[in-house]
Structures are given as C-alpha cells and as structure tokens.
Amino acid sequence: MRKEYNRLFDKITSSMSDKELLEAALRKAENMKSEKKTINIRKPIIIACAAVAVLACGVTAAAVTGLLDFDTLFGNRIVAENEQLGYELIGDAHDVVITCSDNNYNVALNGVTGNANTIIASVEVSRKDGGSMSELSRSHDISMPDFRDVKLSYDNGAVDAKHLNLGYEGEITDKGSVIYTFEIGMQREDFVSDVGLTGKRIFVLLEDYGFTSDADGFDIQIEFTYIPSEKSLEQLVAADASVPCEILYNINPVIDGAAELHTGRDIPLETVITAIDIRPNEGALSGSFELGEYSWEEYSINTFMCNNEVFLIKSDGTEIPVFLGGYNMHRDGDTVTFTMSLEYRLMSEATEHAIDISAVTAISINGAEYPLA
Amino acid sequence: MNSMTEAQLEHYILQYRATVFRLAYSIVKNREDADDITQDAFMRLYISEVSFERDDNVKAWLIRVTINLAKDLLKSGWRRHRAELTEDIPFESRREEQLLDSVKKLKADYSIIIYLFYYERYTVNEIAQLRNTTSAAVRTKLTRARAQLRKMLSKEDLF
Numbered sequence: 001m002r003k004e005y006n007r008l009f010d011k012i013t014s015s016m017s018d019k020e021l022l023e024a025a026l027r028k029a030e031n032m033k034s035e036k037k038t039i040n041i042r043k044p045i046i047i048a049c050a051a052v053a054v055l056a057c058g059v060t061a062a063a064v065t066g067l068l069d070f071d072t073l074f075g076n077r078i079v080a081e082n083e084q085l086g087y088e089l090i091g092d093a094h095d096v097v098i099t100c101s102d103n104n105y106n107v108a109l110n111g112v113t114g115n116a117n118t119i120i121a122s123v124e125v126s127r128k129d130g131g132s133m134s135e136l137s138r139s140h141d142i143s144m145p146d147f148r149d150v151k152l153s154y155d156n157g158a159v160d161a162k163h164l165n166l167g168y169e170g171e172i173t174d175k176g177s178v179i180y181t182f183e184i185g186m187q188r189e190d191f192v193s194d195v196g197l198t199g200k201r202i203f204v205l206l207e208d209y210g211f212t213s214d215a216d217g218f219d220i221q222i223e224f225t226y227i228p229s230e231k232s233l234e235q236l237v238a239a240d241a242s243v244p245c246e247i248l249y250n251i252n253p254v255i256d257g258a259a260e261l262h263t264g265r266d267i268p269l270e271t272v273i274t275a276i277d278i279r280p281n282e283g284a285l286s287g288s289f290e291l292g293e294y295s296w297e298e299y300s301i302n303t304f305m306c307n308n309e310v311f312l313i314k315s316d317g318t319e320i321p322v323f324l325g326g327y328n329m330h331r332d333g334d335t336v337t338f339t340m341s342l343e344y345r346l347m348s349e350a351t352e353h354a355i356d357i358s359a360v361t362a363i364s365i366n367g368a369e370y371p372l373a
Numbered sequence: 374m375n376s377m378t379e380a381q382l383e384h385y386i387l388q389y390r391a392t393v394f395r396l397a398y399s400i401v402k403n404r405e406d407a408d409d410i411t412q413d414a415f416m417r418l419y420i421s422e423v424s425f426e427r428d429d430n431v432k433a434w435l436i437r438v439t440i441n442l443a444k445d446l447l448k449s450g451w452r453r454h455r456a457e458l459t460e461d462i463p464f465e466s467r468r469e470e471q472l473l474d475s476v477k478k479l480k481a482d483y484s485i486i487i488y489l490f491y492y493e494r495y496t497v498n499e500i501a502q503l504r505n506t507t508s509a510a511v512r513t514k515l516t517r518a519r520a521q522l523r524k525m526l527s528k529e530d531l532f
Contacts, residue, residue, distance in 0.1 A: 014394045014408055021390060022383050025415040323445040343445060 132176030269294075276342075278312070278357050278372070283322075283342035291334045312344060312355070313362040313369060320344050320355060322363075382419045389432055390415070392493065393439050399484040400443035402477045410442045436493075436503055440485055447481060475525040483518035490515055 016024070273287040310322035323343040330337050344355065362371045393414050398407035417438055418431070425431045476484060489495045489503065501511045 012395050012398050014390070014404065014411060016408055016411075018383070018386055018390065021412060021415065022379070022386055024412040025382065025386070025419055026379065028412060028416040029419045321445070323441065343441065 126175070126177035130176075276363070276372070278342070278360060280355055280357055282344065284339055285324075285342055286337070286339045288335055288337040291331075291336060309365070309367065310342070311364040312357075312360045313364055314356075314359045315361050316359070319364065320360070377419050377421070379419075382415060385418060385428075385431055385435075386415055388428065389435050392432065393435050395492065396436060396439050396485070396488055397443050399476065399488040400440070400481045401446055406443075406446060410439060410446065413442050414439045433503055436489070440504070444481055472522075475522050478525065479518055479521060482514055483521065486511060486514050487518050487522075 014021070269289045269292070271287050271289045273285060275284075275286045277284045277286075310324065311319040312322055313319060321344060324340055328339050360372065362369050364370070390411060394407050394411045397410040397414075398404065401407055401410065414435055418435060421434075425434065476487060479487065485504070486500060489500050490497070495503065497511045497515065504511065
C-alpha cells in the first residue's frame with residue numbers, strides 16, 4: 001500500500017520551476033514588508049469579567065451583546081480516552097481474507113488475540129513442496145535501518161525479535177511449517193522483518209494496524225504484507241519488490257470485565273476567554289478552562305483545530321476570515337490556560353496585505369456577531 | 374529584518390518544495406492553489422525570524438505552516454472554484470487514478486495524515502507533534518482514513 005501512495009504522490013508535481021518559486025516567494029516577501037511599514041495599530045479587547053458572568057449564569061452568550069459564545073467557538077476539546085482502564089479483547093475471526101502465497105510458500109493467518117497493550121497474531125508459513133522450513137539454513141543478524149534497535153536472528157528454527165514495542169517468535173511445527181507469533185505493542189505502526197532462508201528471503205511486513213469503532217462494535221484491523229523476494233532489505237525498501245500479498249483480518253472482540261471502555265468521546269468544557277488582541281497581520285486569543293474530573297495524565301487534550309467559522313467584520317461589512325492557529329497551553333492544577341493565534345490576511349493579485357484593524361468593528365463566530373469595543 | 378538569506382531560501386526550496394507542494398495539494402486538491410500555498414510557505418520561511426538548529430526543524434516548520442495555509446484557504450472565500458477535470462497527472466492504471474480520486478475525496482485532516490504517514494514516512498508520534506495533537510487522535514484518524522479509502526476503493530472493485 002505504501003508503495004502505491006509513493007507512486008501516486010510522486011506524480012503530483014508543481015508546474016513552477018525552482019527559480020520561479022524562489023522569485024515568487026521573494027516578491028511576496030518584499031510586498032509583505034512594504035505593507036508592514038505602513039500600518040502599526042494595536043487593538044486589545046479585554047472581556048474576561050463579562051465572559052465569566054455569562055458562564056456562571058448559564059445564559060447563552062449569543063443572546064448577549066458583546067460577549068462570546070465559548071462552546072461554539074471551540075467545540076469539544078477533551079478526548080476521553082482513558083488509557084488506564086483495562087479490558088481484554090477476545091473474539092473469533094471473521095472476514096478473513098488471505099491473498100498471499102507464491103510458488104514456494106503458503107501463508108496463513110491462524111488467529112489474533114490481544115489485550116489493551118498488545119495485539120498477538122499467529123501467522124503460519126509453509127513450503128509448497130512439502131519440505132520442512134527447518135531444512136532452510138540460518139541467516140545473519142540483520143540490522144534494521146528504520147528501527148535501529150531492532151535485531152532479528154534465526155536460530156534452530158526459532159526466530160526472535162526484541163524491541164520495546166514489538167516482538168515475534170517463530171516455531172517449527174511437526175509438519176515442517178513455521179508459526180510466527182507476532183506481539184505488536186500499541187505504539188508501533190509498522191516494521192519489517194527479514195528472515196533469511198536458503199534461496200529465498202521472506203519479508204513479512206506488518207503494514208499497519210488500527211482500531212475502529214462504530215455502532216456494531218469495536219474492530220481491530222491488522223494488515224500484514226508477505227513479500228517473497230530474493231532482494232535484500234535495502235533493495236526491497238528502495239525499489240519495487242515482488243508482488244506483495246495482503247492478509248486482512250478483522251475481529252469483533254468481546255469486552256471482558258466490568259471496566260468501562262472509552263474510545264475517544266469528545267467532551268466540551270466551558271471556557272473563559274480573557275483577552276482578544278487584534279493586530280494588522282495576526283491576533284491572539286487567551287483563555288482558560290477547568291479540567292475537572294478529566295485528569296491531564298489520563299485524558300487527551302484535543303487541539304483547537306475545530307470547524308469554526310470565524311470572521312473579523314469591518315465597518316463596511318467586509319468579512320475577513322480568521323483561522324485559529326497554533327496555541328500554547330499551561331496547566332496549573334486543574335486549570336489550563338492557553339493562548340491561541342488568530343490568523344487572517346487580505347489578498348489581491350496574489351499579494352498578501354496587512355489589514356487596517358481600525359476599521360474592524362466586530363468578530364463573527366459561527367454565525368453570531370459580537371461587537372469589539 | 375529577516376535572518377535568512379536568498380541563498381538559504383533557495384537551498385530550502387530545492388530540498389523541501391516537493392514536500393510542501395504535495396502536502397498542500399493533498400489538502401486543497403488542485404495545482405494552482407497548491408502553487409500559491411507553496412509560494413506563501415517559503416515566503417513566510419524567508420521573512421520569519423525563527424532560528425532553526427537543523428534542517429529537520431525547517432521541514433517540520435514548513436509542514437505546519439503549509440497545513441495552516443491550506444486549511445485557511447479551504448475556509449476562505451479566496452479559493453478558486455474550478456472543475457478538477459483538467460488535472461494533468463499521468464496514471465499507469467485505472468487503480469492509481471481511482472486512488473488519487475479517493476484521496477482527494479477525504480477530509481483535509483485525513484488527507485494530511487495519509488500523506489505524512491505513507492509518503493513522508495512520519496510515525497504516528499511524529500505526526501502528533503507536527504499537528505499539535507495526541508498520538509491517539511492521529512491513530513484514530515489514520516484508521517478512519519484508511520477505512521474510508523478502503524470503502525471507496527472496494528466499491529470500484531479496486532481494493
């Protein structure tokens with residue numbers, strides 16, 4: 001799959017030459033600097049007290065002139081994903097799709113299980129000629145370029161790999177196949193294993209895994225790619241290898257135990273805005289919110305990159321789109337304070353201009369308009 | 374005012390223009406807007422007063438700026454309204470064409486993560502740092518993006 005994306009994105013190229021791009025960037029920079037010389041206005045608006053009053057009284061801010069509706073501005077920001085809760089994933093396989101074998105080997109996925117921290121998958125590789133995998137000779141240790149602390153070794157039919165979040169073992173069965181048991185830590189996205197065998201190298205690429213949840217349950221999806229090839233690992237990574245095979249495997253695990261399972265619930269928190277600072281090229285918005293029962297260590301704080309529609313309104317009715325940019329957060333106990341950049345610009349003929357903020361009279365947030373003092 | 378020289382800017386353009394352009398394209402879905410964003414991203418790099426210790430930091434900075442500019446454009450009224458049928462991208466197969474078409478149908482957040490993960494080969498944790506978000510959120514979006522792609526492609530018997 002990754003190779004397909006690589007080929008795809010390789011084809012997407014700009015029509016500009018490097019020189020044209022350089023000249024265009026420099027020209028825009030010059031235009032930007034000349035605009036900055038002409039405007040130097042600062043317009044801070046402090047609204048903290050009024051904002052607190054609105055929240056305390058439970059009045060919708062949209063109905064109160066001059067106040068901001070914080071929930072509609074920020075949406076939901078806490079991702080309730082409590083990683084401390086334990087649960088077991090148990091399930092029978094279904095929808096197994098195996099499209100993986102070549103002239104010499106068969107690959108079968110025997111089963112998948114796991115728990116909150118590890119997915120365990122069993123893959124069986126056998127020779128089509130009926131011979132035993134144990135007759136294949138030992139290979140060298142291979143250093144993994146992408147994951148420098150991973151080493152693989154092959155010893156008497158047993159394959160072992162050690163990594164902080166990853167490991168697998170291989171065991172020769174009585175019938176001569178090898179059963180690989182992969183233990184996949186929840187922090188790893190992919191790895192490449194290279195097991196040297198006489199006349200052939202077997203590359204087992206765990207391409208990805210992930211969780212999805214919907215009304216029907218909680219799915220784990222694991223993608224392996226088995227690539228029979230005589231090429232080295234470096235060659236395989238660098239160029240087109242042989243035809244990859246995919247094994248797709250889905251389970252609907254049963255949640256075992258009474259522990260509540262959170263899978264990314266978004267929770268809105270009331271926010272107090274303490275200041276908005278509008279400048280010619282960009283602004284800033286400061287505020288705070290209480291974490292309450294959602295401890296910093298156990299829950300994820302979502303970004304503020306929500307689908308908000310924010311505009312600065314000029315006295316002539318012109319709307320200037322505002323993008324909520326980067327932010328800094330600081331926690332003091334249960335209170336989180338933040339400052340977020342407000343980014344806006346005016347353009348004409350591909351040139352960016354600073355705006356005349358003296359003409360800005362209001363800010364519009366998700367359809368509601370609030371005058372700026 | 375700016376600490377970067379034209380020669381340095383040229384060096385970074387040579388090194389990262391493809392990354393910036395493809396990332397922008399994956400979000401805004403057309404070349405003209407992606408070209409504009411590429412110019413803006415490098416212009417901002419040139420006039421920025423940020424100091425970078427390593428080239429990797431420049432790349433990360435450019436990626437963040439490019440994402441912001443592209444998402445900004447999507448939300449703005451400046452975006453060109455044009456048919457997408459004139460895209461001049463050569464495909465070797467119907468499957469490739471379908472894959473690009475499907476990627477372009479993804480939400481911007483998903484396109485960004487697909488691009489950074491599959492093409493730029495960033496890990497989930499690195500993408501989380503670039504996007505100012507959590508690894509869990511990135512992993513969730515990556516999974517959903519793949520699921521959407523798989524669904525779209527399987528409809529065409531291409532997956």
